[in-house]
Amino acid sequence: MSAVATGSVAWSRRRLAFDRFWRDFRQHRGGMVGLLALVVAVVLALVAPLFIDDSVTSVVSGTSDDFAPPSLAAPFGTDESGRSVLLMVWWGSRTSLLIGFLAALLSIVIGMVVGIAAGHFRGWLGATLMRITDWFLVLPSLITAMVLAAILGGSTFTIIVAIGVTTWATTARLIRAQTLAVEARPYIERSKALGGGHWHITTRHVLPNVAPLLLASTTLEVASAIVTESTLAFLGVSANKTSWGTMLRASYDFGAATAGAWWYIIIPGLCILAVVMAFTLCGRALEAVLNPRLRKAG
Amino acid sequence: MALLELDDVSVTYRIAAGEVPAVRGVSLTLDAGTALGVAGESGSGKSTLAMALLRLLPRDARVGGRILLDGDDVLAMKWGRLRAVRWAEASIVFQGAQHGLNPVQRIGDQIAEPLLVHGLAKPDSARGRVAELLEQVGLPAWRARSYPHELSGGQRQRIMIAMALACSPRLIIADEPTTALDVMVQAQVLTLIKELLAERGISLIMISHDLSVLADVCDRLAVMYAGRVVEHGPSREVFHDPKHPYSAALAAAFPTVGDPVSRLAPKGLGGDPPDPMDLPPGCSFHPRCPVALDECPTLDVKLWPAGPERRAACVHVRPEQAEPAETTLEVS
Amino acid sequence: QEPAAGKKVLRVGATQAVDSMNPFLAVRLVSTSIHRWMYGFLTVPDSKTLQPSPDLAESWTSSDDGLTWTFKIRQAKWSDGQPITADDAAWTLNKIMTDDAAKTANGPAVENYESVTANGQDLVIKLKAPQASILENPIPIMPKHVWEKVTDLANYEADTYPTVSSGPYIAVEHKKDQYVKLQANPNYWRGKPKIDELQVIFYDNPQAAIAGLKKGDIDLIGRLAPPEFQAIQNDPNIVAWNNQGRRAAYLEVNPGATTTDNKPVGDGHPALKDVKVRQALHYAIDKQKLVDEVQSGLAKPADGSIVPPMYKDFFWEATGDTKVTYDPAKANKILDDAGYKKGADGVRTMPDGKKKLEFRFTIHADTPIEDKLGEYLTGFFKEIGVTLTTVKLDSSKFSEETGVTGNYDIAISGWSVNPDPEEVLATHLCSRRPTPKGEGGGTESFYCDPTFEKLYQEQLKELDRTKRADLIKQMQERLYTEAPIIAIYYTNDLEGYRKDRITSITSIPEENGLLYGGSGYWPFYTVDTVAAPAGGSASGGGSNTGLILGVVGGVVVLGLVAFLVTRRRKSAADERE
Amino acid sequence: MLEARDLHVEFPSRGRAARAVDGVDLAIGEGEIVALVGESGCGKTTLARTLLGLERPTSGSVLYGGTALEYGSKALKAYRREVQLVLQDPMGSLNPRQTVYEAVAEGPRIHGLAGEQEIVASALSRAGLRPPERFFLRYPHELSGGQRQRVVIAGALALEPKVLIADEPVASLDASVRGEILALLLRLRDELGLSALVVTHDLGLAWNIADRVAVMYLGRIVESGPVEQVLTAPRHPYTQALLSVLPESPERVVLTGEPPDPTRIPGGCRFHARCQVLASGRAAEAGVDGRCRTEPLSVLPAVPTAQAACHYAAVTD
Amino acid sequence: MTAPLEAAEPAAVQAAAGPGDERPTHRGTLQYALSKAGGALFSIAMVIIGTFFVFRLLPGDPVRNLAQGRNMTPTQLALERHRLGLDKPMLDQFVDFVGKTLRFDLGTSYEYKRPVLDLIGERLGPTLLLAGVGLVIAVSLGLWQGTRAGWRHNSRFDRVSTGVSLVLWSVPTFWLGLLLLMVFGVGIGPIPGIFPTRGIESVDAPDGFAYVLDVASHMVLPCLTLVAVVYAQYLLVMRSSLLEEVSQDYVTVARAKGLRDDEVRRRHAVPNALLPTVTLVFMRIGFVVGGAVTVETIYSWPGLGQLFYEAIRVPDFTLMQGTFMLITVAVILMNTLADVVYRMLDPRVRSA
Numbered sequence A: 001m002s003a004v005a006t007g008s009v010a011w012s013r014r015r016l017a018f019d020r021f022w023r024d025f026r027q028h029r030g031g032m033v034g035l036l037a038l039v040v041a042v043v044l045a046l047v048a049p050l051f052i053d054d055s056v057t058s059v060v061s062g063t064s065d066d067f068a069p070p071s072l073a074a075p076f077g078t079d080e081s082g083r084s085v086l087l088m089v090w091w092g093s094r095t096s097l098l099i100g101f102l103a104a105l106l107s108i109v110i111g112m113v114v115g116i117a118a119g120h121f122r123g124w125l126g127a128t129l130m131r132i133t134d135w136f137l138v139l140p141s142l143i144t145a146m147v148l149a150a151i152l153g154g155s156t157f158t159i160i161v162a163i164g165v166t167t168w169a170t171t172a173r174l175i176r177a178q179t180l181a182v183e184a185r186p187y188i189e190r191s192k193a194l195g196g197g198h199w200h201i202t203t204r205h206v207l208p209n210v211a212p213l214l215l216a217s218t219t220l221e222v223a224s225a226i227v228t229e230s231t232l233a234f235l236g237v238s239a240n241k242t243s244w245g246t247m248l249r250a251s252y253d254f255g256a257a258t259a260g261a262w263w264y265i266i267i268p269g270l271c272i273l274a275v276v277m278a279f280t281l282c283g284r285a286l287e288a289v290l291n292p293r294l295r296k297a298g
Numbered sequence B: 001m002a003l004l005e006l007d008d009v010s011v012t013y014r015i016a017a018g019e020v021p022a023v024r025g026v027s028l029t030l031d032a033g034t035a036l037g038v039a040g041e042s043g044s045g046k047s048t049l050a051m052a053l054l055r056l057l058p059r060d061a062r063v064g065g066r067i068l069l070d071g072d073d074v075l076a077m078k079w080g081r082l083r084a085v086r087w088a089e090a091s092i093v094f095q096g097a098q099h100g101l102n103p104v105q106r107i108g109d110q111i112a113e114p115l116l117v118h119g120l121a122k123p124d125s126a127r128g129r130v131a132e133l134l135e136q137v138g139l140p141a142w143r144a145r146s147y148p149h150e151l152s153g154g155q156r157q158r159i160m161i162a163m164a165l166a167c168s169p170r171l172i173i174a175d176e177p178t179t180a181l182d183v184m185v186q187a188q189v190l191t192l193i194k195e196l197l198a199e200r201g202i203s204l205i206m207i208s209h210d211l212s213v214l215a216d217v218c219d220r221l222a223v224m225y226a227g228r229v230v231e232h233g234p235s236r237e238v239f240h241d242p243k244h245p246y247s248a249a250l251a252a253a254f255p256t257v258g259d260p261v262s263r264l265a266p267k268g269l270g271g272d273p274p275d276p277m278d279l280p281p282g283c284s285f286h287p288r289c290p291v292a293l294d295e296c297p298t299l300d301v302k303l304w305p306a307g308p309e310r311r312a313a314c315v316h317v318r319p320e321q322a323e324p325a326e327t328t329l330e331v332s
Numbered sequence C: 001q002e003p004a005a006g007k008k009v010l011r012v013g014a015t016q017a018v019d020s021m022n023p024f025l026a027v028r029l030v031s032t033s034i035h036r037w038m039y040g041f042l043t044v045p046d047s048k049t050l051q052p053s054p055d056l057a058e059s060w061t062s063s064d065d066g067l068t069w070t071f072k073i074r075q076a077k078w079s080d081g082q083p084i085t086a087d088d089a090a091w092t093l094n095k096i097m098t099d100d101a102a103k104t105a106n107g108p109a110v111e112n113y114e115s116v117t118a119n120g121q122d123l124v125i126k127l128k129a130p131q132a133s134i135l136e137n138p139i140p141i142m143p144k145h146v147w148e149k150v151t152d153l154a155n156y157e158a159d160t161y162p163t164v165s166s167g168p169y170i171a172v173e174h175k176k177d178q179y180v181k182l183q184a185n186p187n188y189w190r191g192k193p194k195i196d197e198l199q200v201i202f203y204d205n206p207q208a209a210i211a212g213l214k215k216g217d218i219d220l221i222g223r224l225a226p227p228e229f230q231a232i233q234n235d236p237n238i239v240a241w242n243n244q245g246r247r248a249a250y251l252e253v254n255p256g257a258t259t260t261d262n263k264p265v266g267d268g269h270p271a272l273k274d275v276k277v278r279q280a281l282h283y284a285i286d287k288q289k290l291v292d293e294v295q296s297g298l299a300k301p302a303d304g305s306i307v308p309p310m311y312k313d314f315f316w317e318a319t320g321d322t323k324v325t326y327d328p329a330k331a332n333k334i335l336d337d338a339g340y341k342k343g344a345d346g347v348r349t350m351p352d353g354k355k356k357l358e359f360r361f362t363i364h365a366d367t368p369i370e371d372k373l374g375e376y377l378t379g380f381f382k383e384i385g386v387t388l389t390t391v392k393l394d395s396s397k398f399s400e401e402t403g404v405t406g407n408y409d410i411a412i413s414g415w416s417v418n419p420d421p422e423e424v425l426a427t428h429l430c431s432r433r434p435t436p437k438g439e440g441g442g443t444e445s446f447y448c449d450p451t452f453e454k455l456y457q458e459q460l461k462e463l464d465r466t467k468r469a470d471l472i473k474q475m476q477e478r479l480y481t482e483a484p485i486i487a488i489y490y491t492n493d494l495e496g497y498r499k500d501r502i503t504s505i506t507s508i509p510e511e512n513g514l515l516y517g518g519s520g521y522w523p524f525y526t527v528d529t530v531a532a533p534a535g536g537s538a539s540g541g542g543s544n545t546g547l548i549l550g551v552v553g554g555v556v557v558l559g560l561v562a563f564l565v566t567r568r569r570k571s572a573a574d575e576r577e
Numbered sequence D: 001m002l003e004a005r006d007l008h009v010e011f012p013s014r015g016r017a018a019r020a021v022d023g024v025d026l027a028i029g030e031g032e033i034v035a036l037v038g039e040s041g042c043g044k045t046t047l048a049r050t051l052l053g054l055e056r057p058t059s060g061s062v063l064y065g066g067t068a069l070e071y072g073s074k075a076l077k078a079y080r081r082e083v084q085l086v087l088q089d090p091m092g093s094l095n096p097r098q099t100v101y102e103a104v105a106e107g108p109r110i111h112g113l114a115g116e117q118e119i120v121a122s123a124l125s126r127a128g129l130r131p132p133e134r135f136f137l138r139y140p141h142e143l144s145g146g147q148r149q150r151v152v153i154a155g156a157l158a159l160e161p162k163v164l165i166a167d168e169p170v171a172s173l174d175a176s177v178r179g180e181i182l183a184l185l186l187r188l189r190d191e192l193g194l195s196a197l198v199v200t201h202d203l204g205l206a207w208n209i210a211d212r213v214a215v216m217y218l219g220r221i222v223e224s225g226p227v228e229q230v231l232t233a234p235r236h237p238y239t240q241a242l243l244s245v246l247p248e249s250p251e252r253v254v255l256t257g258e259p260p261d262p263t264r265i266p267g268g269c270r271f272h273a274r275c276q277v278l279a280s281g282r283a284a285e286a287g288v289d290g291r292c293r294t295e296p297l298s299v300l301p302a303v304p305t306a307q308a309a310c311h312y313a314a315v316t317d
Numbered sequence E: 001m002t003a004p005l006e007a008a009e010p011a012a013v014q015a016a017a018g019p020g021d022e023r024p025t026h027r028g029t030l031q032y033a034l035s036k037a038g039g040a041l042f043s044i045a046m047v048i049i050g051t052f053f054v055f056r057l058l059p060g061d062p063v064r065n066l067a068q069g070r071n072m073t074p075t076q077l078a079l080e081r082h083r084l085g086l087d088k089p090m091l092d093q094f095v096d097f098v099g100k101t102l103r104f105d106l107g108t109s110y111e112y113k114r115p116v117l118d119l120i121g122e123r124l125g126p127t128l129l130l131a132g133v134g135l136v137i138a139v140s141l142g143l144w145q146g147t148r149a150g151w152r153h154n155s156r157f158d159r160v161s162t163g164v165s166l167v168l169w170s171v172p173t174f175w176l177g178l179l180l181l182m183v184f185g186v187g188i189g190p191i192p193g194i195f196p197t198r199g200i201e202s203v204d205a206p207d208g209f210a211y212v213l214d215v216a217s218h219m220v221l222p223c224l225t226l227v228a229v230v231y232a233q234y235l236l237v238m239r240s241s242l243l244e245e246v247s248q249d250y251v252t253v254a255r256a257k258g259l260r261d262d263e264v265r266r267r268h269a270v271p272n273a274l275l276p277t278v279t280l281v282f283m284r285i286g287f288v289v290g291g292a293v294t295v296e297t298i299y300s301w302p303g304l305g306q307l308f309y310e311a312i313r314v315p316d317f318t319l320m321q322g323t324f325m326l327i328t329v330a331v332i333l334m335n336t337l338a339d340v341v342y343r344m345l346d347p348r349v350r351s352a
């Protein structure tokens, strides 16, 4: 009975938890809309290589007229080199989302480790980590990211690092507060009394309890990373492959606005807006569902 | 004349999962100058009932029935009238006084606030009144300048009482005024309440899950279970000779030190408290009842008379029941 | 204040802010342009031929050995009434020669000066070596009586207004990063300009600048990018100025970078040392297509070298056999013949079969147009079995790699050429290569060719303009055939001005020339505008309506908000408890 | 079995030392239930936590089976198989994200016990949750307060401890359920021979289940002894006051003065500032008032017989 | 923009409210301020040290970087290197750097040939004006809407204002700026371009009150952009913190006292809910500055942001370094101020 049953116990528990979560999440209309948009965006980005490739961003292959208004051939018009804005946006979503996800991941991982450690270990280690976090927290993140990107050169990798390194402090702070809250709960005391060590307590109790928050915070973090990337691209410190930000930069450089090529400005911008909104809505819904403190406030 | 009359009051919370009938048809009367205790376990609807008295429930609660304060139906009042009634005629001391005080306002200002709102004092005369009130609850006047966090739990609870007394209301509703207080402090607060009752002829509704405390302070007792009053009567009698098995269990939960019967023999009630959204049919107490009869799951229990000025909602006190109402109840 | 009725004002938009009003320090085009309008130079390019013509120097003579030059300074006055003397010029030049701070902007121009002395109105310059280009001295002559009081030139902002000037305009106001206001100089020796006031207004955002031109916030804007130009092309109120420009765009092909002691440096591809490969690359480039696609047709394919056709005297154009036309077949043949065999993947390898012909194309990170260029070149080179990958570097790294460390194969470059091309030619001299210690001398190609060196030395000495032009053309031909650089196109000068505001303006050169950013002050000396009408003004119109409407709009919005708030409050007061 | 010897625990607090436990000798015998009572802040929880090794004593030692407790992580882990904890707030002591099964299995997992599922099932049924399988997948919030506390107890039982330390185990439970949990503790003592230290402020509870009671005031045990003796004939004025505030007691002694502050422990008898015997002058009559104010009392030894740390009681007996 | 919504709570708030978080002990306010100042000094020192090393990470030769490809002879380069002290060992350079920074000598901009501090001084005013006015508007708008939205939770006002703020929050600042510039600056279709699109004042700026109007009209679009992106966080934080307060007992007590709805809100709920928001206002100064960089670039606003952008674009590393340090230090000081202000506002944290 035991092994199988234990396995199924764990499994059904997970299912149960997920069902419960899903039931709650479905109550949030905004969250559902966001999730749907998100799934669509991510799926589109993932399947893009099945339909198109890098050549859509190649100026040589851009055959239509420059700044051609939307038409059947190019539903969202063309850019300054006659490339289809639709295809560019589609392909560019891969870079934007990738940077968003990786930067958020980096930021979250640093934030999580530092946050949990700062909350769990009292004494000098926690205090030092907290000081460092506070320091990073007050650094104006966009400015710092700009400086880092400018200094390290604006490759995809550096942009990710620049965003990740400048934004983790918020997460760390949040996680630390949550860790402290969790550690103040009697069940931590109980776990200690049962003989649990640091590792046991952080991984079995603290982590599962901060994980939902981390998830919500990751979602919000991705949203802000995408915006930051586009801002960095716009300010010219990003030398990325085609992303929504670099497209907007190009639309600015090539005077799309004065040329009346509104689609070239509107479309990538709307894409950013839509995806960021989607992440934000999702993140807020997650936060509301998963964070009991906010749950009661709705 | 009855100061407060509850007539078939019911409160239902609407939540996402459905409706929660927190209070189900409670009828009670309170005479001027008397104290009524409401007991019952957690979730039995005591606080909900208290809040309903002054229409302080959140918007998702639906209140039915009539609540007559001096013959005036609270539930039908206009907002203006209701605001005038609040605090000036009936004030509340809340469960968990720690949170009932605004953390960023000075104590004095908070006590004076209802006076100013109801036009009972000018700002300068209010100060004198505040000092007076503080003295009545045994605190020095300079405490008016303190912030809530600078006081201990017992002191805060006394502040709440002083605040409730500010407008000299005729009715005070005290919702678990001593829970979460230390034994010594609890004794202090109870003593204070008893003194005030004796001196001023104020009416009191006191809510607690501690039957012994209520029996000590109140004239009459109402025991609630699953949103209903299941027993009602003079407090000493209800405490020492409960007619409803639930009251009996509650009473037995507080042993008398020195009483050899309870030595090494804790008494309690088996089973789980009912889920208000999924109440058992018939007498809602029957799944936990040690003396339940076969008919209990289907029986429509009512508050039947169970002696002079006493009523109980148990099949064992049903008037047409063959067995006498005075069945002794044994609860393990 | 409204411009006084009848006042003629010209508002020029600039997408660069003035870096310094101190001509010793200023290097940005906008600043040097403004200084050209404010200060006299020894000579000024002739408005027709672009040859040096008298400005503050009325006339000049040189000794036979070409080492001593005597300039006769014109009898004229500074704007404060002081006479202009050779002393002013001597002081200015000596200052640059002796003060490190003063060297910042124009240090190289006096490098070859042995001494400068003044004698009444005579200015005597002694050179270390003959230098034909001495007449094209780029240094504004400053009023000694004002500037000699300046002690710390490096930190001197020259922000006392009105300035003491000798050119057509006097600066009267400068708001940093905002605008510079200049007024006609009544003491100008040629006579007061036709307009009263010249404003240079700074836009950080080029799009806003174009919008400003369209709206009428500014009257003229120069240095447009092709898309910006296209945006104003069809505006009925705007003259879209599209003429040959002074800029040549070219590729630097690493011919085997070396330092001044001829030691190899960097990691340039060995194949590019072979002139055959470089020539083949040249044949593989469809310059017309680049002009059409990258520059939207607003450029001229380069059939010459680095001197653009605008400078007729010095421009050299390949003809006949030397002329390289787009011919991938020929390029392929050259490579085949030279032993660069195509591999299975269609990519050629070195004759020894070891290394593939895979080149990097180094461009600037923030210049999308170069990105585009790179894509086309990649396409072209693919046709001849050469792989090209684009490397983007930020500008500092770019100049480091392409000018000092030699870590590039092919790089993009370009040069805005002055009327005298000496400086741009000099960038291909052996001496410009980096020192062994890794300090750059400003080479554009790491080129070091005895023939080229010889021609350069000859033209330096040659004072006869026609003969010198011939030498310079030979140098260009050398660059063309040896192909350490491959000129791809000469970008057009794209500008726009409002025809309802500017009634006349002469470009430099007069025929197909530049308005803004050209050498000399001609366009802005000759410009004439519509005078501000009495009462309301055309010039302030845009911003004033904006102002009024803006204020009205703001008040309305605030009022609305206030109204809503109060209304809401009333309605909410008794709505609930 | 479990013994505290001259235990002192101090916390730094606002630049002073809060002497939360200030010299305690206490022993819990095999199969014995000891109740520790006292008002809020007197150091009950701190003492309980120190006994479990969750807090390190500033001085003194905790002895288990006669050997002093070591604070290495290995030793502590082994110790905690034998001595277990039940906390006041059953909701808080269960991780809301763990099922009942996991909560109970946590101990066996930490200690790497085999046959986890059987252990969990038997612990649950011993704690009165039957049939255990029905509860495996429940989350704490799906249980009633009494059930939660049973799960917590089951979690402790899963390690088959010898001693159970229960800090206010029923304080947050409904009056009606309270008796059930207490009955469970009694039954476990009978069935498993479990010893227990029950921390409480409720004298009725001590009366209900304890064999011995220790009354704590301001970090020190001021009276201890068999329940019948101490609670029916209290000798220390503090115990008398505590008993007097019970609702049914005839006359009420409400202590005045500030609540005890462990950063400022008064000299002499630590209770003297609030002592009703001293205030009423009875101590003076007995001629001990001077000693009450100045002469500190010695720590009560860990013996099972009734004793009180009081100058007045000492002379009047 | 960059920081996750509502994620960071001010340190002080958590200290006061967070469960398990250690409360600041009751020391004197002065002592508290001093310790905060000490913390700020430490942070500033870290900024200075960090800046030094980060800017030494620059690939390549710093002098070359400074020259940006302009032709310099080897002697000029050597001279320049000596002038910048780059020929000294790292440690000396560091000591030099720290010494100079402490003397407010931020070096000389290569691009402008002027002391960085002077350049910053010139640009400070416009930035303070823009960011200050923007902040005031954003804060008032955000707090006002947040209060209304939170008080009437789930009402239409709540849903609309929260939705709008979320949308604006998700919009990249520069994009919104460009759109506003096109719509209200240049004009599209029937909308006339009524607002100036560049700078802080007209070239022929009038005097007196008209000048104020002129500047105000120049501020409309930049301010609008800045406010649009910034106010959402104030709204959301105010809203959620009010929601939290609404469910507190003292609010019910206030209602039981017979207070009118708006009195309960104004006297009790809002003052409490304001506390975390007040700190947030200061905490997010860095965020506002970040927004200002983009806004100033788009509207040619002659402020610090534009200077910084310029420095990055050139790139002028001395200028970048100086601007970065100044902005960062300013933000740190603001945060310190926030902590102190919070302590003075909240009696729970303030010493007894």
Ligand SMILES: Nc1ncnc2c1ncn2[C@@H]1O[C@H](COP(=O)(O)OP(=O)(O)OP(=O)(O)O)[C@@H](O)[C@H]1O
Binding pocket: B013, B014, B015, B020, B021, B022, B040, B041, B042, B043, B044, B045, B046, B047, B048, B049, B058, B095, B209, B276
């Ligand atoms: N705002 C609410 N929304 C929905 N249900 C509620 C709400 N407030 C109370 N309830 C439910 O109503 C029932 C009665 O609650 P109430 O607070 O009146 O109980 P109580 O007798 O005061 O309990 P306690 O002794 O714990 O204070 C409970 O089941 C509770 O879950």
Ligand SMILES: Nc1ncnc2c1ncn2[C@@H]1O[C@H](COP(=O)(O)OP(=O)(O)OP(=O)(O)O)[C@@H](O)[C@H]1O
Binding pocket: D011, D012, D013, D018, D019, D020, D038, D039, D040, D041, D042, D043, D044, D045, D046, D047, D201, D261, D262
């Ligand atoms: N970690 C700690 N740091 C500082 N002081 C502490 C700590 N833990 C407890 N104290 C102090 O020690 C004293 C005793 O606390 P303890 O929790 O042991 O009391 P208690 O008797 O359990 O009270 P209660 O009945 O309220 O639970 C208190 O004054 C408390 O403030």
Ligand SMILES: [Mg+2]
Binding pocket: B046, B047, B048, B095, B175
């Ligand atoms: Mg209640």
Ligand SMILES: [Mg+2]
Binding pocket: D044, D045, D046, D167
């Ligand atoms: Mg305790």
